[in-house]
Amino acid sequence: MTLITTRPGPGTARPYRFPTVVRRDVAGGRVVAAHLPGQNLAVALLLLDAGAGREPVGKEGLGAVLAKALEEGTAHRDATGFALAVEGLGTELATGLDWDTFQVSVQVPVDRLGAAVELLAEAVRTPRLDPDDVRRVRDDEATALRMDWANPGPRADAVLRADLFGAQHRWGRPLYGDPDSVAGLDVEDVTVFHSEWFLRPGTLVVAGDLDRLDLDALGAAAFAGTGGGPVERGGPIEVPLPTGRRIILVDRPGSVQSTLRLGHPAPHRAHPDHVPMTLAGTVLGGAFTSRLNHLIREVRGYTYGIRGDFASSRRFGRFAVSSGVQTAVTAPALVEAVGEITRTRVGGVTEDELAVARFWRAGQLSVELQSPRAIASALTTLVVHDLPDDYHARLREALLAADVAQVSAAAATHLHPEALTLVIEGDAALIRDELVASGLGEVTDHVG
Amino acid sequence: MPDSGYPWPIETTRLDNGLRVVVSEDRTAPAVAVNLWYDVGSRHEPAGQTGFAHLFEHLMFEGSVNVAKTEHMKLIQGSGGSLNATTNPDRTNYFETVPAEHLELALWLEADRMGGLVPALTQHTLDNQRDVVKNERRQRYENVPYGDAWLRLLPLLYPPGHPYHHATIGSMADLNAADLATFQAFHQTYYAPDNAVLTVVGDATAAEVFALAQRYFGAIPARGDIPAAPDGHTVARTGRPAVETVTAEVPAARVYVAHRTHPFGSPGYDVATVAATVLGSGRGSRLYQRLADGERLAQPDLVGAYGVDLAHAPAPVIATATARPGVSAQRLAAGVAEVVDELATVPVTATELDRAKALLSTAWWRQMATVDGRADALGRYATQFGDPAKTADRLPGWLSVTAGQIAELAADLLTPTDRVTLTYLPEETS
Numbered sequence: 028m029t030l031i032t033t034r035p036g037p038g039t040a041r042p043y044r045f046p047t048v049v050r051r052d053v054a055g056g057r058v059v060a061a062h063l064p065g066q067n068l069a070v071a072l073l074l075l076d077a078g079a080g081r082e083p084v085g086k087e088g089l090g091a092v093l094a095k096a097l098e099e100g101t102a103h104r105d106a107t108g109f110a111l112a113v114e115g116l117g118t119e120l121a122t123g124l125d126w127d128t129f130q131v132s133v134q135v136p137v138d139r140l141g142a143a144v145e146l147l148a149e150a151v152r153t154p155r156l157d158p159d160d161v162r163r164v165r166d167d168e169a170t171a172l173r174m175d176w177a178n179p180g181p182r183a184d185a186v187l188r189a190d191l192f193g194a195q196h197r198w199g200r201p202l203y204g205d206p207d208s209v210a211g212l213d214v215e216d217v218t219v220f221h222s223e224w225f226l227r228p229g230t231l232v233v234a235g236d237l238d239r240l241d242l243d244a245l246g247a248a249a250f251a252g253t254g255g256g257p258v259e260r261g262g263p264i265e266v267p268l269p270t271g272r273r274i275i276l277v278d279r280p281g282s283v284q285s286t287l288r289l290g291h292p293a294p295h296r297a298h299p300d301h302v303p304m305t306l307a308g309t310v311l312g313g314a315f316t317s318r319l320n321h322l323i324r325e326v327r328g329y330t331y332g333i334r335g336d337f338a339s340s341r342r343f344g345r346f347a348v349s350s351g352v353q354t355a356v357t358a359p360a361l362v363e364a365v366g367e368i369t370r371t372r373v374g375g376v377t378e379d380e381l382a383v384a385r386f387w388r389a390g391q392l393s394v395e396l397q398s399p400r401a402i403a404s405a406l407t408t409l410v411v412h413d414l415p416d417d418y419h420a421r422l423r424e425a426l427l428a429a430d431v432a433q434v435s436a437a438a439a440t441h442l443h444p445e446a447l448t449l450v451i452e453g454d455a456a457l458i459r460d461e462l463v464a465s466g467l468g469e470v471t472d473h474v475g
Numbered sequence: 476m477p478d479s480g481y482p483w484p485i486e487t488t489r490l491d492n493g494l495r496v497v498v499s500e501d502r503t504a505p506a507v508a509v510n511l512w513y514d515v516g517s518r519h520e521p522a523g524q525t526g527f528a529h530l531f532e533h534l535m536f537e538g539s540v541n542v543a544k545t546e547h548m549k550l551i552q553g554s555g556g557s558l559n560a561t562t563n564p565d566r567t568n569y570f571e572t573v574p575a576e577h578l579e580l581a582l583w584l585e586a587d588r589m590g591g592l593v594p595a596l597t598q599h600t601l602d603n604q605r606d607v608v609k610n611e612r613r614q615r616y617e618n619v620p621y622g623d624a625w626l627r628l629l630p631l632l633y634p635p636g637h638p639y640h641h642a643t644i645g646s647m648a649d650l651n652a653a654d655l656a657t658f659q660a661f662h663q664t665y666y667a668p669d670n671a672v673l674t675v676v677g678d679a680t681a682a683e684v685f686a687l688a689q690r691y692f693g694a695i696p697a698r699g700d701i702p703a704a705p706d707g708h709t710v711a712r713t714g715r716p717a718v719e720t721v722t723a724e725v726p727a728a729r730v731y732v733a734h735r736t737h738p739f740g741s742p743g744y745d746v747a748t749v750a751a752t753v754l755g756s757g758r759g760s761r762l763y764q765r766l767a768d769g770e771r772l773a774q775p776d777l778v779g780a781y782g783v784d785l786a787h788a789p790a791p792v793i794a795t796a797t798a799r800p801g802v803s804a805q806r807l808a809a810g811v812a813e814v815v816d817e818l819a820t821v822p823v824t825a826t827e828l829d830r831a832k833a834l835l836s837t838a839w840w841r842q843m844a845t846v847d848g849r850a851d852a853l854g855r856y857a858t859q860f861g862d863p864a865k866t867a868d869r870l871p872g873w874l875s876v877t878a879g880q881i882a883e884l885a886a887d888l889l890t891p892t893d894r895v896t897l898t899y900l901p902e903e904t905s
């Protein structure tokens with residue numbers, strides 16, 4: 028047999044091109060669209076400045092409950108009528124929530140987008156919000172969270188977030204709230220949040236074949252009956268680093284794996300080091316061949332996977348590592364993970380590793396930006412972070428240009444292994460002694 | 476109504492060693508999807524070797540004669556690509572999407588592990604990936620509530636000896652017993668060009684791909700006599716329902732109601748697919764309307780129905796619901812069963828049918844919106860039905876289903892006597 032032994036080099040790359048972006052002010056709101064010629068499907072996504080950061084402390088989960096309540100009937104039709112109308116077009120109302128925005132979107136064959144946006148607007152702008160329905164949706168949401176929190180992960184995430192950011196702040200509490208915070212909401216919380224944040228026009232993001240779409244009509248439908256201008260969004264929040272490394276143990280008796288969540292605060296999205304930080308995170312824990320995955324999975328076999336990254340919103344950010352490891356190797360896995368973070372901070376990255384990270388992140392801007400849904404998400408980034416039309420092309424250049432010195436400097440500046448909080452959700456009785464003996468940090472048991 | 480679900484060109488060829496090559500050119504984005512379907516899955520595993528096809532999938536990333544351990548991942552990601560592989564009862568697929576200038580690299584890597592895996596396979600690699608897979612089993616099946624539902628449903632749906640009787644992830648005991656020689660033989664038996672389909676979709680011409688396929692795969696010898704999996708097309712009806720109740724650490728009672736229907740790809744399974752969508756997809760579905768909204772027995776986010784697209788035996792349609800607080804498992808199970816039974820007795824209305832078809836149409840075009848989605852579909856139809864162009868028939872097949880056909884299917888196959896019911900009960904808490 029003769030396999031070709033020499034690895035082939037690349038051919039000639041075609042120039043990178045993000046779809047043409049169109050921005051237009053319509054009916055008091057803003058439409059931001061990308062032209063996808065020949066594409067059968069189209070996506071419309073209404074972006075509201077109503078992210079979890081707008082929820083008052085103690086009212087976590089408000090946005091998530093309101094999202095569900097939007098579908099419980101409108102001024103024009105009851106819940107069943109609404110479901111049949113939307114699904115009859117071939118879509119469901121998809122809602123999303125992050126720290127900066129609330130999003131509602133539809134995805135349909137392009138000739139149905141107008142009708143779908145009208146229904147989307149009907150739900151967002153004129154929901155019925157009948158008190159009995161709101162209470163039931165709230166109870167269902169609390170139950171859904173209870174179900175979700177029975178899985179490993181959500182409790183550990185909440186404990187880490189509270190420790191990094193402080194539970195006295197909204198951003199120190201879970202994005203979607205917890206079962207108790209949701210159960211404690213009342214009807215008025217929901218209706219007031221709606222009238223305060225869901226009747227402002229917002230931005231309509233459209234991805235599809237613009238030759239077959241009327242952006243003015245879509246905007247007019249999305250922004251009809253809205254009013255009120257943009258509201259001050261607040262600047263970056265200074266989050267102090269913890270003074271020492273510590274372990275918080277969250278008991279989950281009978282677990283066959285320990286769920287690991289390691290993290291510390293990191294810069295917000297607009298920080299000038301965004302690109303080198305992203306690349307440092309990719310080398311350490313983003314790519315499959317990252318330092319963490321290579322050591323903990325491919326060499327040790329402790330886990331199905333481990334990843335780490337920097338993530339950021341407009342006002343704050345964090346570095347975090349997450350994994351599930353076999354119970355018996357919890358302490359060694361932690362020691363090795365902290366070791367890799369330390370090594371990356373101290374020694375920086377190598378050109379070989381950075382090459383993978385650089386080309387991967389750059390290539391993903393072509394490979395992963397194909398579908399209307401993915402393009403709509405990319406447009407959302409432009410809107411939320413006030414970025415220009417050619418942002419993705421510029422990002423690609425910045426990724427490809429980043430060198431070892433810059434990325435190593437970002438690792439040295441923004442990785443803080445000595446300030447990590449290590450949250451371990453697992454069978455405490457089996458792992459506590461080992462964690463104490465590891466010397467990684469003082470061990471405290473999470474109460475509650 | 477579109478008369479085709481695949482309005483792009485398709486060109487095919489077959490190398491002398493039996494490798495089928497499928498190309499669908501699309502210059503929209505400077506990206507290309509490479510996809511290999513190997514016609515081997517967990518249905519081929521004999522007793523005592525459950526989980527081997529999937530564990531083998533892991534070994535395919537651990538190096539081959541010209542590619543060092545984990546270098547495959549590094550080279551694809553280092554070219555800007557995305558990659559993965561999956562194993563199911565029917566088959567194993569390997570795929571990467573890369574910027575178009577790296578097409579040749581992707582083909583070289585795939586050829587090297589098709590033709591040159593065995594010499595690079597070591598005991599050390601096997602032991603490492605066995606540990607990884609055991610952790611995958613813990614993470615996905617053992618450490619999460621209801622995580623083992625699929626593992627429990629399969630033996631209830633398919634009798635011992637049937638190729639779908641056991642789950643793809645396999646048993647811990649079998650994984651522990653896996654030895655190197657078995658895996659070397661597994662590759663030699665199944666990872667042959669005449670047991671695979673190579674599909675390339677995106678920014679490349681057919682002529683270019685055919686030439687590269689010949690260059691990189693052409694010298695790999697055909698296997699010839701590839702052993703077939705046991706035939707599972709006929710599953711005798713027992714005439715009695717199968718019922719299993721599990722008490723486990725779960726937050727609420729949950730019910731799965733499952734039926735064997737028809738093999739994926741058959742007209743009957745198109746009917747089953749539309750029926751499942753009417754039954755359990757979206758807020759306008761019967762299960763949602765009746766159990767989440769109407770009687771309020773079920774949690775709204777956790778009610779649904781779906782078919783599992785398996786092609787080598789009557790494929791399952793599964794309906795599931797999770798109890799609202801205060802609702803008993805018996806009441807919930809009776810509610811789900813009643814809604815399923817009514818598919819035979821309460822005719823599906825035009826509105827219900829249109830809704831289901833609209834949702835399925837969007838789902839179809841969503842898969843077709845990316846070069847990787849298209850490549851996997853073409854590979855599937857070439858592997859399972861001998862012709863990638865049959866991809867175009869699926870959407871029209873769904874759209875042609877009638878209410879009468881759904882009622883007939885329900886009366887024939889979704890009957891109480893031929894039903895599998897799996898119920899989870901929460902442990903008593905003090």
